[in-house]
Amino acid sequence: MNNFNKMFSEKFNLQGNISSIPSSMVISQVKPKTSILDRSLSKGKGEVSLSCFALLFSELVQYCQNKVHTVPELQTKLGEMGQEVGIKLIDLYFMREKNGKREIKLLNMLLFIKTTLWKGLFGKEADKLEHANDDERIYYLIEKEPLVNKYISVPKDKGSLNCAMFIAGIIEAVLNTAGFTAKVTAHWHKGTTYMVTFDESVITKDKQLDER
Template structure:
């Protein structure tokens, strides 16, 4: 006769769980439905395409602010980037992989302006399942992603304005504040 002793584990709350990577996969159809509802929600509260894009960018900014701590705790052991190029490469790779499961297609620097960088994505996930009516042909739902990127950069100490444009797919134009370029040059001189 054997006696079996089992241990009873106390239930753990969500606050006790690690921030390390869990299973980060989300069904693409679930995502598409959720984003479609978000776009419709915003569309019902605005009168024109620029207002709709601004609303999507605002919601994206809420997401971007929340991603800062999560990514730097997970990926960098709480160490933040202080150099501009390193931050841009972190966004192109780690931020994009976290959000979309792949890196952004390209990162380019503007030839005529040292403050301007471009993140190029041939087919953003947010535009993949959106059908745009002819009367709203200028609508680019990637302004949502532009809002995420802008809030992420601003929250990390790299003040910038980010806009989404139709060029080579979708191009996110990142225009940094003069103070960012000055600070980066001073760090290079050290």
């Protein structure tokens, strides 16, 4: 062993100075691996360019259009596509941003969608959140210029088409997966208005929580 130490020292000219060791021999500190769930959604810049998103979404609309025959069917198909996205998003957001804690209050959940979810998807909050005066089950999430409509040219024969039904599908899936059963539709009003109609059981449960 002494001979080995001597040979090793002579080969690399070790004299108590680690700088003599070739860089290939220096062991770097091992950094712990991090899970994708550990990364905050609120940090970092968006990685998808607008032009890339516009191309992908226009292809999605074209794909859906080839599967249906009418505007209502196309909007339903876009909503279904959005729901698939929303189902995958909800657990990711609650795990990263709220340490797995889910909202139990209806208004808090809507504000979570208006702020945290919207910022994560579009880089900004939704413009407004309103409550219907004549029906306590209905809320309106308002966006003046949805990104999904910005680069879509709607033909005259499909003038009622609102591609924001894709976003309505995301909202609906997020709410339903979180336990707030609702139906969400997109309408041309103040830009685009997402009408969120909650099941009566959701309203009843929310009132019971207020009474505690």
